[in-house]
Amino acid sequence: MSFGLPIRQHLGDALDKYSMEMSNLTSRLTVFMASDLGVEQETLMGTFQGKTQSVAFHYYPPCHHPDKVIGITPHHDGLGLTLLLHVDDTPGLQVRKNGRWYPLNPLPGAFVINVGDILQILTNGTYKSAEHRVLPDVEKGRATVVMFQNACVAGIVKPLPELGEATYKAIDHVEYVKGNFRALAEGTRFVDGLKIM
Numbered sequence: 001m002s003f004g005l006p007i008r009q010h011l012g013d014a015l016d017k018y019s020m021e022m023s024n025l026t027s028r029l030t031v032f033m034a035s036d037l038g039v040e041q042e043t044l045m046g047t048f049q050g051k052t053q054s055v056a057f058h059y060y061p062p063c064h065h066p067d068k069v070i071g072i073t074p075h076h077d078g079l080g081l082t083l084l085l086h087v088d089d090t091p092g093l094q095v096r097k098n099g100r101w102y103p104l105n106p107l108p109g110a111f112v113i114n115v116g117d118i119l120q121i122l123t124n125g126t127y128k129s130a131e132h133r134v135l136p137d138v139e140k141g142r143a144t145v146v147m148f149q150n151a152c153v154a155g156i157v158k159p160l161p162e163l164g165e166a167t168y169k170a171i172d173h174v175e176y177v178k179g180n181f182r183a184l185a186e187g188t189r190f191v192d193g194l195k196i197m
Contacts, residue, residue, distance in 0.1 A: 048081070051149070051152065056146045062137055066136045071092055080118045081116060086110075091142075097130075118152065168191070
């Protein structure tokens, strides 16, 4: 099997189109969120426009001993929004609420939208980043396409001023990303250290 230039070009074109559609979806979502928050649409939309995106293709093979492994360990997404598309109908994604894990079963054609830690900060804690994990399935593999949407205000991660007194410290976006990856490796949450007591 050869993966020459025509296949790479086709994949690149498809990813460019998918990226554009995910940016459009993010813009539509921010319109609803801005209305809910009582801020101008352009204010929240501007925190995402022109910011980086990254995509991940995840495949979890079937596992006959799921009690001995975990697909993805429990974590919170560090960026603005995560747009997850299930490629198949295999379950595995779970969200923690009040100390209990709840399954999120795939719906055909639906996206799972995760609020990330940056959006939690931007909204001054109104929207919360959800802890989640992935467990492997005994019989079937699971595939997803995940688009991570970054966000910040003029290179700074901070609560929107329209939302009142800040409950999180402002931090340079580059320093935020470094701190977030360091905390992830340590099994902690960087956003917790930015909370103003």
